[in-house]
Amino acid sequence: MRREQEFIDDLYVRVDRLRGATETAVEDALAQGSTPMQARLERDITVAERSGLLAALNAVDGSLCFGRIDTSSGTAHHIGRLGLRADDAERTPVLVDWRAPVARPFYLATGHTPMGLRRRRHIGTDGRRVTELHDEILDLADTERTGHEDPTGDAVLLSALNSARTGRMSDIVQTIQADQDRIIRAPHRGVLVVEGGPGTGKTAVALHRAAYLLYEHRELLARRAVLIVGPNPAFLGYIGEVLPALGETGVLLATVGELFPGVRATAVDGPRAAAVKGGLAMAEALARAVADRQALPDPVLTIAHDREVLLLDDGLVRVARERTRAAKLPHNAAREHFEGYILNTLTDMVAERIGTDPFDGTNLLDPSDLTQIRDELADNPEVWSAIDRLWPVLTPQRLVADFLAAPEDHLSAEDADAVRRPVTRAWTPADVPLLDEAAELLGEDDRVVRARAERERAAQVSYAQGVLDMSYASRTYEFEDKEEGDPESSEVLSAHDIIDAERFAERQEEDDHRSAAERAAADRTWAFGHIVVDEAQELSPMAWRLLMRRSPTRAMTLVGDPAQTAEEGGVGSWSDILEPYVGDRWEHTRLGVNYRTPAEIMDLAAAVVRAQDPAFEPPESVRSTGERPWIRRVASGELSGAVGKAVAELTPSEGRLAVIAPRGLHRSLAARLPGVTAGAEPDLTHTVVLLDPRQAKGLEFDAVLVVEPGHYGTSDLYVALTRATQRLGILHTGDLPAGLSTT
Numbered sequence: 001m002r003r004e005q006e007f008i009d010d011l012y013v014r015v016d017r018l019r020g021a022t023e024t025a026v027e028d029a030l031a032q033g034s035t036p037m038q039a040r041l042e043r044d045i046t047v048a049e050r051s052g053l054l055a056a057l058n059a060v061d062g063s064l065c066f067g068r069i070d071t072s073s074g075t076a077h078h079i080g081r082l083g084l085r086a087d088d089a090e091r092t093p094v095l096v097d098w099r100a101p102v103a104r105p106f107y108l109a110t111g112h113t114p115m116g117l118r119r120r121r122h123i124g125t126d127g128r129r130v131t132e133l134h135d136e137i138l139d140l141a142d143t144e145r146t147g148h149e150d151p152t153g154d155a156v157l158l159s160a161l162n163s164a165r166t167g168r169m170s171d172i173v174q175t176i177q178a179d180q181d182r183i184i185r186a187p188h189r190g191v192l193v194v195e196g197g198p199g200t201g202k203t204a205v206a207l208h209r210a211a212y213l214l215y216e217h218r219e220l221l222a223r224r225a226v227l228i229v230g231p232n233p234a235f236l237g238y239i240g241e242v243l244p245a246l247g248e249t250g251v252l253l254a255t256v257g258e259l260f261p262g263v264r265a266t267a268v269d270g271p272r273a274a275a276v277k278g279g280l281a282m283a284e285a286l287a288r289a290v291a292d293r294q295a296l297p298d299p300v301l302t303i304a305h306d307r308e309v310l311l312l313d314d315g316l317v318r319v320a321r322e323r324t325r326a327a328k329l330p331h332n333a334a335r336e337h338f339e340g341y342i343l344n345t346l347t348d349m350v351a352e353r354i355g356t357d358p359f360d361g362t363n364l365l366d367p368s369d370l371t372q373i374r375d376e377l378a379d380n381p382e383v384w385s386a387i388d389r390l391w392p393v394l395t396p397q398r399l400v401a402d403f404l405a406a407p408e409d410h411l412s413a414e415d416a417d418a419v420r421r422p423v424t425r426a427w428t429p430a431d432v433p434l435l436d437e438a439a440e441l442l443g444e445d446d447r448v449v450r451a452r453a454e455r456e457r458a459a460q461v462s463y464a465q466g467v468l469d470m471s472y473a474s475r476t477y478e479f480e481d482k483e484e485g486d487p488e489s490s491e492v493l494s495a496h497d498i499i500d501a502e503r504f505a506e507r508q509e510e511d512d513h514r515s516a517a518e519r520a521a522a523d524r525t526w527a528f529g530h531i532v533v534d535e536a537q538e539l540s541p542m543a544w545r546l547l548m549r550r551s552p553t554r555a556m557t558l559v560g561d562p563a564q565t566a567e568e569g570g571v572g573s574w575s576d577i578l579e580p581y582v583g584d585r586w587e588h589t590r591l592g593v594n595y596r597t598p599a600e601i602m603d604l605a606a607a608v609v610r611a612q613d614p615a616f617e618p619p620e621s622v623r624s625t626g627e628r629p630w631i632r633r634v635a636s637g638e639l640s641g642a643v644g645k646a647v648a649e650l651t652p653s654e655g656r657l658a659v660i661a662p663r664g665l666h667r668s669l670a671a672r673l674p675g676v677t678a679g680a681e682p683d684l685t686h687t688v689v690l691l692d693p694r695q696a697k698g699l700e701f702d703a704v705l706v707v708e709p710g711h712y713g714t715s716d717l718y719v720a721l722t723r724a725t726q727r728l729g730i731l732h733t734g735d736l737p738a739g740l741s742t743t
């Protein structure tokens with residue numbers, strides 16, 4: 001113990017020194033103030049890199065080193081949350097990053113396959129103080145004993161599983177199990193599906209896999225960023241501290257509803273509307289809605305031009321439309337072609353009228369006359385309003401809002417009734433994949449993009465010019481008595497000539513120091529380096545289309561549990577989802593041990609699913625507590641009071657309690673539970689949290705009280721029953737659902 005403490009003290013001396021040097025480097029760089037452009041760029045890069053290192057050092061402070069392996073050949077390695085090297089010429093490793101290959105036996109070695117290890121040591125710390133050691137002897141021929149032997153080898157794991165919950169998920173880097181480690185370190189390319197029942201560590205594994213990939217493919221993933229998709233904001237808040245605690249910040253956490261920049265989905269759909277919006281048929285329906293906006297005159301459009309009237313009939317427009325469509329461009333991108341065809345058609349009409357020789361019918365106009373006619377037509381606002389009616393430039397928001405306001409043209413009457421809504425209503429998460437689909441169908445009119453880029457550039461140039469003028473002005477007073485042509489005066493000007501305004505503007509573009517994750521969040525067409533999807537069973541086919549667009553290389557990790565599918569539009573089977581994108585080229589792997597729910601609670605939850613599916617096999621719980629969950633029936637007028645009493649009974653002295661109840665009861669229950677947190681995004685760090693079963697997805701608590709289980713569907717109930725790490729109580733007024741009643 002003393003020697004480990006000395007080692008750890010030494011580590012912190014190094015870390016503190018490193019931190020001090022890094023802080024000084026950042027301060028020095030920032031103190032450079034307004035330096036020449038190149039130096040400023042370098043300064044900003046230094047600041048960004050060093051700040052990242054500083055954040056990582058601060059994040060791991062207090063839990064830097066957690067393990068040690070001793071090999072049969074006599075070497076030893078300490079394992080930690082990040083790697084540290086000595087200052088010597090060889091840069092000797094002092095602490096090995098848990099993700100490095102050298103650290104792997106720490107997670108995989110067994111007495112059966114010791115992987116060259118003699119001993120594995122878990123080091124428990126409280127801040128910088130070593131509090132406990134747990135040794136596993138892996139080489140049975142080794143007779144040396146330390147007095148810290150852990151005969152079963154699972155004391156550290158069990159203590160982690162039994163510890164009080166905080167409302168925030170913590171990392172499992174000290175106790176990653178062998179089957180989890182294999183998934184975490186699986187190759188980055190391709191689609192990996194990780195399936196497993198409640199509490200099998202799917203979320204934990206997914207997050208550690210992201211950290212591993214960022215370590216292993218740092219260069220690629222720092223540039224392209226990693227996206228982690230979760231089912232709702234509360235869940236993202238729950239898992240949000242795991243990666244920073246592992247020193248990784250270059251990750252974007254988002255729900256699908258947050259993946260259309262500029263749109264906030266604040267409304268909610270009913271289950272039926274969400275299911276219809278999530279169905280693949282929506283892609284075709286939206287494509288038809290776009291085609292419908294490429295209109296034909298009914299029967300003619302009149303355009304007043306040059307004291308004449310031009311008639312655009314449906315035959316002429318149909319030809320222009322077919323030719324435009326033949327280019328197979330998205331709607332807005334194709335508009336330029338359509339404009340060209342219409343202008344040509346109108347030019348021909350005018351030319352024929354004014355240029356035809358009345359005697360022999362030949363056209364007397366030369367090409368320059370035709371150009372002039374075309375230019376005059378292009379100056380006529382009536383021509384443009386006709387084009388706008390026939391091929392309007394559309395935004396995704398406009399298209400989807402119009403579509404949902406009158407869906408009957410493209411959906412069955414039943415589906416249309418389910419999704420119809422006023423144009424002005426706020427967006428829902430299920431609308432976001434529709435907006436994304438619409439953006440793909442519409443594309444962008446390149447000219448608009450080019451013009452916008454040009455405008456931005458012009459603005460930057462004029463800003464830069466302004467800056468230069470100001471700095472010039474601020475200097476000229478020293479030289480104001482200099483004559484033009486004076487050598488000193490030209491020296492001043494030459495200083496400004498080094499960078500002209502345009503180059504200054506370019507520098508500013510390069511100067512975009514947002515992290516890749518920040519830039520990705522603002523860019524709908526960003527291609528992520530890797531995408532991790534948690535609760536992947538919940539995503540609709542339309543949501544998959546959106547995500548696949550963000551992952552052209554198909555480097556993805558999908559974790560989920562079909563038995564916990566709540567959304568009507570959710571997954572049927574993994575192959576159904578993946579087949580259109582990767583055929584059968586995807587890997588499937590399972591996690592079968594439940595680390596969260598004790599056996600007593602799991603037995604009860606499994607009985608609920610078995611009542612529907614007798615062949616159902618739940619994951620095996622790694623521990624049992626000896627405490628059976630309880631079920632109590634109360635009279636309906638006494639439910640709130642009974643909940644109050646049960647909360648008092650179940651609230652842990654340390655840790656968290658969730659009351660999971662149907663939404664309709666929340667108001668009355670919240671009134672009876674002082675200090676409870678509830679609502680759309682409840683603060684999970686509160687001691688008592690009131691949730692509906694959908695909100696409970698993916699979360700965990702020391703104790704859970706399930707209210708009115710008969711009101712939930714099977715999968716929602718299964719989720720609710722499997723959230724507790726220690727104790728479960730159930731209160732009901734009516735009949736119990738099948739499965740619960742028989743236990």
Ligand SMILES: Nc1ncnc2c1ncn2[C@@H]1O[C@H](COP(=O)(O)OP(=O)(O)OP(=O)(O)O)[C@@H](O)[C@H]1O
Nearest residue numbers: 172175176177198199200201202203204595596698
């Ligand atoms: N190797 C491990 N060491 C310590 N704790 C672990 C380990 N694996 C999983 N856990 C813990 O088990 C609990 C359940 O893990 P997690 O939430 O990742 O499971 P899940 O499979 O995503 O569950 P669900 O499907 O119910 O959301 C968490 O508290 C997690 O920290």
